[in-house]
Amino acid sequence: MLDRTYLRENPDEVRDALENRGADVDLDEILAIDERWRELKARGDELRHERNQITQQIGTYVAEGNEEKREQAIEQSRELKGEIEEVEAEADDLQEELQERLLEVPQVPHESVPLGLDERHNVEDRRWGFDDLRELPGEVVPHYELGEEMDIIDEERGAKTTGAGFYFLKGDGARLEHALIQFMMDVHREQGYVDLFPPVPVKSASMRGTGQLPKFADDAYRLGDSNDEDYDDEDLWLCPTAEVPVTNMYAGDILLDDDLPLKHQAYTPNFRREAGEHGTETRGIVRVHQFNKVELVNFVRPEESYDRLEGLLDEAEEVLRRLGLPYRILELCTGDLTFASAKTYDIEVWAPADDMDDGPEEGGRWLEVSSASNFEEFQARRAGLRYRPERHESAEYLHTLNASGLALPRVMVAILEYYQNEDGTVTIPEALRPYMDDQELIEGHEKVGESALGAGKRE
């Protein structure tokens, strides 16, 4: 959420910034509401002042036993009460509306963010790992075919038990998932992250704190009620990213200056509705309703947040470097920033199987595995995350940042495709082998059930 005073004092700057994002916000209306609210607030304060004085007088009259003056004052106070109620009722309505409007105003982009309308204007900073590629099969089999063939990814049965967009990992597939989680958390622990295992359902208030609500209710899974119904602060949602529980963990708290920078990592499942996202680009496990992710969340002093963003990006990249997976770094343009973010880098891993137009010259395509973002005060103001820079001074909002480190299914896609061998097996990246009992190769499993017979996969 933006600061009201800042908004009041820099309307043109904010207007430009929001326009650059392509945000549809009527700033003038917000400012008009604020203006009117301040008038009423001043009037209400005045009336209350009057009444406070009268009420105090009554106390004196009672002590003196001055019956007549007491009655008179009480009558006066009653009158004022009605007037105050009227003025304040309107002020409260405006205040509430202002609050609602402000919750829907996105973050102002940082000055260094490239201008642009959408993803086409994102700027590629650099690539890693393409100079020394491993030798790939003549025809790389897409992960969804290979995964089914090897019987390590079972989408059909996931759809059966739960629905489209859910899948089983099996055998070496499931094992690879666990290995990746442990591996990633070890890497980040080396980088100074403290592990968290958060609760998976989160309250509406938490979702609001990080910016998922109120605007993006449709993307989330709500527990116990339809997304169309009104929700309360206490209503629960399935965690869409560990960013939500972890960032809100310190909501309303005042951290000590010494606590910062505070770095947490959390592994959780993530649930997203992804309505209407079906097609060739999303075949397999590239876009699913439930996936695992190790999330990195940083709480830092405001003046350090942009340095930390670079550090955070590097910490997330480290996972791909150790896995030997080629990737690139994008700087998101103003039009492609997420709601709460002031600046974002995307990390996109290379998945060589499906040739797509916007992929690299080597073929294949890019898959986003992480977004490293600086939210500055935006989430801190919503969630009430503060710290005290100097002991005697008042508490200030800190800055929050986060990045995936990384989203697992897409990393798995990259491994299954990039580490694929001519004979259809997959070499396990060296860094992962210690987590898989030094296994070097994924060869797959014999399929189970009568359908395997009919397909000629079993005899």
Next chain:
RNA sequence: GCCAGGAUGGCCGAACGGUAAGGCGCACGCCUGGAAAGCGUGUUCCCUUUGGGAUUCUGGGUUCAAAUCCCAGUCCUGGCGCCA
């Protein structure tokens, strides 16, 4: 789930229905050769800041007036029950 008790500033902790003591911490000032002690001031948010308003977990109610009385909720503690 039931019963009982509780929630007051950064922290601790008082307050017959009459308008939030005191202490600690921290900062600044005075004092001092310097420090400690002592003394003074300050230490939540909002507004149109020589001033005013709000604020005792949250939301309602009673009253001229609520930290205080009533109702509902949240969380914490203890006891009982249930339970992987």
